[in-house]
Amino acid sequence: MNYLTDEQVAQLAPDASSLKAGRDLSHEPKWLNFQSNERVLWGEVQGSGKNPYQTQIDLTNTAFKCSCPSRKFPCKHGLGLLFLVAKKNGEISSAIEEPSWVSEWMNKRSAKVNKPEVSTEEEISPEVLLAQAEKQAQAKAKRQEERYLKVQNGIAELELWLKDLVQAGLLTVPQKGAHYFERMAARLVDSQATGLAGLVKSFNKLDFFKNDDWQKESLELISKIYLLIEAFNRLDQLPPLVQEEVKARIGWNIQTKELLERNDIETIKDHWLVIGRQTTIEEGLTMQKNWLWGLKSQKNALVLNFAFGGMAIETPILPGSIAHADLAFYPSNTPLRATVKNYISTVDYLPEPISGLSSWNEAHAKAIDILAQNPWTDTVPLLIEQVCIVFHQGKYYLQDAHETILKIDSTVSNEQIWKLLAITGGNAVSLMVLYQFDSVRPLGLVQNYEYLLLD
Structure with missing residues (x-):
């Protein structure tokens, strides 16, 4: 199976308490059984009730179901099962035949996705x-x-x-x-x-x-x-x-169904590196920003997902992963926002090395060019090479090979900065960042054929 890493599983946690509880359930003796096949992962864990909780995870569209009473999505049992599989590097028992409670749920999901359209041409005149x-x-x-x-x-x-x-x-x-x-x-x-x-x-x-x-x-x-x-x-x-x-x-938003039906929409098939995710909750609405980087097209993409009232967000793309997919871009003179039109598979490593910009001056010139076309732009994802962290007058900066510095955004926590320092040892590295003109937010580290997510 295409298992998730520990960092990717952590990204799915709805809150800190669920994350901690999920890690506590990632020990094999706590599970009565757990198995998987190509499409689904399932397991049973004893809870406080008489019957064990039945937990199942759709591996294709990253959806969860559990018989526990929790209103959180995913619940601690779904997180615990994924953490357990990540610990074992995906090497768990596989089974072609699924229990009835698993196959019933998965078959309903498949039927919903693949439901054929009823033809009406024979019943209604032209x-x-x-x-x-x-x-x-x-x-x-x-x-x-x-x-x-x-x-x-x-x-x-x-x-x-x-x-x-x-x-x-x-x-x-x-x-x-x-x-x-x-x-x-x-x-x-x-x-x-x-x-x-x-x-x-x-x-x-x-x-x-x-x-x-x-x-x-x-x-x-x-x-x-x-x-x-x-x-x-x-x-x-x-x-x-x-x-x-x-x-x-x-505020005129094109509905996803309408977007995918249009013939004038730009669609790009590529291996998309999910370079980072930002999640905000405001007035009961959860908005998830997924930043992507096309490895061949060298194109940026922003995939937005929404959920109301703590409901789960179903998406096959996870931070730090490489999704082989077709993205359909919303019409714009500087197209960035996109939606997943056809998800093909997840790749475990970068298919080819990628290169980025060599200096902050080059990054600024690129951002200014985008800003000239779209004056409402405030964030530009990009890859900057050979930068290191420096500390100056109480603030952290990223310094390029020409000793030009750019302030690290104030929303970046000290823990994230320390993690980057620990990984790099203070040496110059290639970073995926969100460039914000007067500050920058590091997202992940590019090393040969690997991408290491910082959040």
């Missing part, structure tokens, strides 16, 4: 089908027009609000209070401009007391919002792909 298609197109156009008017009204109100904010001056921003920004964001949500609402909410994430750069960051937020307003007001004058980018930033 004239009726054409009439239905025209009716659906008209209804869709009407909905789009209604939404456009809603967004237009919301943006008109936002423009007045923004001008008042600027006229009062940046020094008044900390005095506004969280409710001032939340109220404007709520109005934008009502106007179906959720992307703009997210930008407005970002004011409440600024640290006005400990961060000396809050005025600069406030001005950047104001500039991005104003630029989106102006772009929307001139939407019909922009190139088609720029229009798509502007609409996506405002």
